[in-house]
Amino acid sequence: MSVPTRAPAAPRRSWVLRSGFLRALPFLAPAIVAYVVFVLAPMAESVRLSFFEWTGFVGTPQVFVGFENYVRIFTQDPVFWTAFRNTLIWVVLSLVIPLTISLLLAVALNRPLFGRNVFRSMFYIPGVLASIAVANMWRWIYNPNYGIGASLGKAFGLPWLSDIQWLGNQDIALYSVFVAFIWQSVGTNMVLFLAGLQAVQKEHLEAAKIDGANAWQVFRNVTLPALRPMTVVVTVLTFIGSIKVFDLVVGMTGGGPAQQTQVLALWSYQQSLGNHQYGMGNAIATVLLIVTLIIVVPYLIWTARQEDK
């Protein structure tokens, strides 16, 4: 940490500017301690343990194995690649489907409409529910015997519909879980886009209309550019939220059937604390950390520059 700076007397600078780190320390100390002990230290420990072989039981030896764990997850662990692919699919789908729906809803609900506050509130509700509660609701909806597909199939005499194993079929289970994620996340993003739409200048819209632009052209050339800062924020938040998907998968499939809905966050957890492969589990966690940092650090630097402007 830096030493307090005693700048040479600069008469026009306020007292606030001249004081130093020692004065800030009492305010910062609790936060720094909590952050270092419970966030940074465990993360650093994750990276360290990824180079060791360990069962996780206190008292058992930790054996240094270099990059062995990484070699194993990349070349000998088929579940890792399934989890990696599923996480990638999840992130990409999250950036396309819920974001598009939320943007459409936000644009629609930004217009003066009867009861739009009720619409806004209702679409938002799934976003305040615990993911694990959402998972359990959808597990019931997908129930192969009594769920919505089965009920509709029986009611309309469509056996193929009642026979769909929403969470039991390896090919569709991940997408079934994803539907629950769409349901849960659209409202939150809608509110963010609505907030962003308040930045669109009425005068610009009017001017575009006077110039003869049609509704699409107005949207494309006036609304979307004005929404850009918010779109960046929503995109980053969605990325952060989707790369760590955990609760929904645990609650709906537990990674099954046959590991086909496995994702990185869950596989790391299961390797460390379920299979007692701390080295492998933390190697996966480290991969997750690196991927996140690759996206997030440039974003943070970019926003810091924006703020300086």
Add this chain to the structure above:
Amino acid sequence: MTSASVDTSRPILTRRAPRFGSRPRDYIRIGLWISLFVSLVIWTLPLVFIIFTSLKSEPDIVGSPVFSLPLHPDLGNFAQAIQDGNLFQVGTNSLVIALVKVPVGLAISAAAAFALARIRFRRSRILLGVIALGAMVPIQVAIAPLFQIINNAGLLNTHIGVILPYIGFGLPYQTFILYGFFRQIPAELDESARMDGASYWRLFWQIVLPLSGPALAALFILDFVATWNEYGMALVLLQSQDSWTIPLAIQGFQSQYTSSYGPINAFTIMSVLPVLIVYLLFQRYFVSGAFAGAVKG
């Protein structure tokens, strides 16, 4: 994220819409309204199904479609869920954890944000960046070592053992948001307070905090909901059934009573009720909180 403002003067969810006029464009509006209404009905159906199922008896659930009305509504499932799921115990655990974690975490974050926003020192921007980074890294990256830390401290299955990591992981976001908010309070206020001989503590307590009421309220509500809903860390740190929080109990109930569909759904409904009530009471804070995280002031 850019610097933030909490704008409660313009709550989006509560602004009034103008009445219908009589121009032809209203037909477009009516079409839009109908499609929105249909979407809303579809959006609400999952919740409706859960409520229907929770009110049905076991034979009704098995014998009638999931979308049929509960013709003989029965609260038996709720009574059974309260008992089997130990609802009062886990509800108390969740409430105690949230009511300790949220104010303490917010106080620590506010102090840190004050120092970062108001006291000039070298590399404060880098420190802010390092803290902000914590809001963006998945907790699963640290979860296994966290288990070891809490285990070694003998705090597994205790309230404090989960409150401390919650505070650590909640800090980055709150500090970042409050930093943005504090930055917008005019610096002249500091100087005039300083003229009157105020210390940093008095500045913090008597000027900056009182002016930040809306931001603090929004963060309090959002953090309460987030803490109430947290699953990943609780799963690792709270392993004995007595120490479970609500999300662990939902999942536990589900795996223990696999085919008691009525009670399972009743339990889920009761577990989300507190959060729904908080949401309906404090709706505008959810919006301003979302605003705070996102908009450049």
